[in-house]
Amino acid sequence: MSTKPTPNIEVHRRSGTATVLLQNPAQRNALTKEMCLQLVGALAGLSADPDVDVVVLRGDGANFSAGIAIDQMEQVLFDRDQDGDLVNHLDLLDRTLRECAKPTIAAVQGLCFGGAWQVAAACDIQLASNDVAVAITPAKIGLVFPRAGIERLVQRVGEDRAKYLLLTGAKITAAQADAWGLFTTVVHAEEFEDQLAALIAQLQANSPYALLRMKEALSLAAQGIDHPGHDQWWATLWEENAANPDLVEGRAAFLERRPARFGESTGEK
Incomplete structure (x- = not known):
C-alpha cells in the first residue's frame, strides 16, 4: 500500500x-x-x-x-x-x-x-x-x-x-x-x-551591507514619510554609511576597474 x-x-x-x-x-x-x-x-x-x-x-x-x-x-x-x-x-x-x-x-x-x-x-x-x-x-x-x-x-x-x-x-x-x-x-x-x-x-555582485540597509529603508518608506523615528533612523544610518567597509572597497574597485570583493576585509564572505 x-x-x-x-x-x-x-x-x-x-x-x-x-x-x-x-x-x-x-x-x-x-x-x-x-x-x-x-x-x-x-x-x-x-x-x-x-x-x-x-x-x-x-x-x-x-x-x-x-x-x-x-x-x-x-x-x-x-x-x-x-x-x-x-x-x-x-x-x-x-x-x-x-x-x-x-x-x-x-x-x-x-x-x-x-x-x-x-x-x-x-x-x-x-x-x-x-x-x-x-x-x-x-x-x-x-x-x-x-x-x-x-x-x-x-x-x-x-x-x-x-x-x-x-x-x-x-x-x-x-x-x-x-x-x-x-x-x-x-x-x-x-x-x-x-x-x-x-x-x-x-x-x-552587490554589497551585502547596501542590500540589507536598502531593504530596511524601503520597508520604512512603505510605512510613510511621516512615521515617527524615521529621521533618527536615517541620521544613524548615514553616519554608519559614511564609514562602512563596503563603500571603501566598492569605490576602490570602481577606480581600479576591477570587480568589488565585498566583505573580504571584514571576513563576512
Whole structure:
C-alpha cells in the first residue's frame, strides 16, 4: 500500500544561494501548517547565515503553489496559541519573508493561487515564467483574503483590478499578470532558469551591507514619510554609511576597474 509523501520543505545550498523548495505534490505544493512553521524556521536561520547571499523560494516540480491546503485551512489561518488567541501562520510567514536580511526571490512557475501569491509577493523580487496561472479565490470558499494580501494587492494593481481579482476569483494569464504588475518580471519558460541564475548573480555582485540597509529603508518608506523615528533612523544610518567597509572597497574597485570583493576585509564572505 503506497502512502502520500508528507508535505515538507527542503533547503538546498550552492555557491551562496539557498533554494527553499515547497514540497506537497499531492496538493500541488499547497501550504500546510507544518510547512509554514518549517519555512519560518528555515528563513530565520538563512537570514542570519553569513554564508548565504540570496534566498530563492520555489515550488518543487511544475507548480509554485496552489495556495493554502484546503484540509489545513483552519490550522494555517485560524490556529490558537496557548492563551487561546488566534494565530495566522500565513501572516507569520509573510512577515518572516519581508524581514529576511538577505535578498529574497520568488521563482514562480505553473500555478500560483490565493495565499501563494501573497507569499510570492512578500519576497523582494518575483520572477515568473510565462506559463504561470494566477487566481486569488478565497471568495469561492467563503474566506476573506488576509489583510497583508489585500493591502499588497491594492498597492500592486490598484483598487479596481484588486476588486476584479478578489470578487470574481478569476484565473488570469501570465500576460495579464505581467501587464497588471502582479510580479516583478515575467520571462519565457525556456529562459526561466537562465534568467534566475543571472538575477542571482546580479544580487551577489552587490554589497551585502547596501542590500540589507536598502531593504530596511524601503520597508520604512512603505510605512510613510511621516512615521515617527524615521529621521533618527536615517541620521544613524548615514553616519554608519559614511564609514562602512563596503563603500571603501566598492569605490576602490570602481577606480581600479576591477570587480568589488565585498566583505573580504571584514571576513563576512
